[in-house]
Amino acid sequence: MTTHLNQLFSSSLSRDFQLVHFQVGSEGRQESRLHKLLRFAWSPVQFVQAVRKQRPQIVHINTSMEWRSYWRDIVYLLLAKAMGKRVVYQVHGGALPQVFFNGKPLLTGLLRRVLRAADVVVLLAQCELQGYRDFDPALALDVIPNAIDAGSDPGDRPLAPQRPLSLVYVGRLAESKGLFDLLEALRLARAAGVEATLSLAGSGPLEGALRERVAKLGLQEAVRFLGPVFGAEKEAVWRQADLFGFPTLHQEGLPYALLESMAARTPVLVCPVGAIADVMQDGVHGVFLPPRNPQALADAIVRLDGDRALLQRMGQACRERIESAYTVERLAQDFRRVYRALLAPPAL
Template sequence: MVSSCINCEHCIGEKCQLDWEIGQMGKVGIVLFGPSLDAVSGVSSHVKLLMASSLADRYKLMHFQVGREGRAENKWQRMARFAFSPLQLAVFLVRKKPRIVHINTSMDRKAFWRDLTYLIVARLLGCRVVNQFHSGSAPQSLFSSPLLSSILKRFLLASHVVTVLSSGAVRSHRAFDSRIAVELVPNAIDTKGLLDVERERPVGGAPLRLVFVGRIIRSKGLFESLAALKLLKDQGLGFELRVAGSGPDEAEVLESIARLGLTSEVTLLGPVFGAEKDRLWLGSDVQVFPTYHNEGLPYSILESMAAGCVPITCPVAAIPDVMRDGVHGLFVPAHDPAAVAAAIRRLADNRAELLCMSAAGRQRIAENYTVDRLAARFGEIYERVA
């Protein structure tokens, strides 16, 4: 009876769970806050990268779901979640007994009040707090009221470490209060399927293969890109643009494509993921992404450079920390279709420069923006904070 029980599927599953629990004994517990791991979200991607990294060998990593991304709920359910989630967090922390709470947040008002409550709960229960900001906003811009700014300052000072994505954000936090323990920790990507795949050498004189990957909203610069392509088409330049993503301005984008006479050159693919997205990056020459959105560090910039797809973008948030103008890609001013058109024309007319930028971008990502680098950086922080 015993031997047959050991071989049954149910008991094998229980043994695996027991082995895992034994393996976690003695490890420092860390709770990573973030949306559902199934959500299409930059923060979800970040949390999944950390949980699958080498950090899992050193620490007991746990996920606590926050936010509405990945949830199907109505207004009343959202209100109930907002009201009761601090209690849920308290119960979670009492049961799991982590040493560190890692809050993933952004510098906006709704997230601030939620995460302030979470920080209070965590500190009252004796947890250390790592507060990671994923947006490019400066703390000085969140509130105009001196009282509310004072509360924000206390929130940041109550965090044992605050991490941000750009050198500019480090400066703005130190200017807000020099006592804030702020550190620079840029995003990273899983480079498998991008860096380790050799690109096909583009055929000289062939139409430039352009790509946009991201949420279809006006502030990502897609409308300026379409206006730029209209200028280039009128000049007789050949090209193709593939747009991957979805968003609230998708219908307006379709109208603009038709109005500008670009239906033969521009294709909307809808959302793409995984290997399909990797193939899209590897099969494109230039990423057209003149964003003026409140970015942190867009994953699309890191992914395109890893694939050797040269970015044309705006120098906002953490992007200038990653790429140098004329070395890894080209910077253009926001809201400037003529500048976007000139940048595309420059790369179309100088394929040798395009190839140099492609190689330089891949090297830049390999040296600075891998998951191993991200895990090592947070490992240092966790060790100090714990």
């Protein structure tokens, strides 16, 4: 969400609207339980004070349909509505409302009232839009996908069929990202004669277990752990990779890593969850894979290793897709439309 906010504040939207940031989260700081409880208790008071001081016409809440974010952020939604403010409630992925409380009627009824309290609920994906419509047709809904500063075009990758295929994963090293499947697929592809390598860029709770699995599979010379990468270093990682291996099992919203990869002309091997299927087309920008299926992932690696011209065409299609629909200026235009609609006088 930090990336999303930085994009809005640096975009043309900030020329038309005065944007003020009220920080709710802790930005990953290490906090004791007591300090966290104190922050949760005091933050709503600070929010009320900030709203009274700044007098915004719109309160834009960025949240996700995950347990901690939901319970934290409904407080700010209800306070904003009690103070007579229009509210944009932007949901950055997570479970659909039908399943969020496992069908428990009281909690699901509360969720429906929370969503109805917002003046507009902004979603990332068309599949989410359909899910929310099925949950409650009365909800005011809009879809605004994430965006990216695509930077300068790195240009076509040279065809180099003799070079080992280079895969990369960029993101959190977590169980839900399908990384054990990616390692097994690499083993299978190499057993089939493909001299592929894999670079893992990021950190997380799964790193130790991944290193153990690499050793167990005998992939020490084929797998590199790069640690977290940022800025120019991350751009170089994308440019040097032929494929982004992303067999995620998580109910993603719209991952920035996907947009970064496509902007760098790096096609994607991915499970089509969340908004991913809105962004890329199977066989055009990469390959869609069934979840928990290392063999299907290995088959895709073998096929693309043998068709570097297809990889190049996919890379070109990836770049064109980002430039046509996922720029920061498009993001600014979408929220400009939403804000102006909320501020427009009611029709007579």
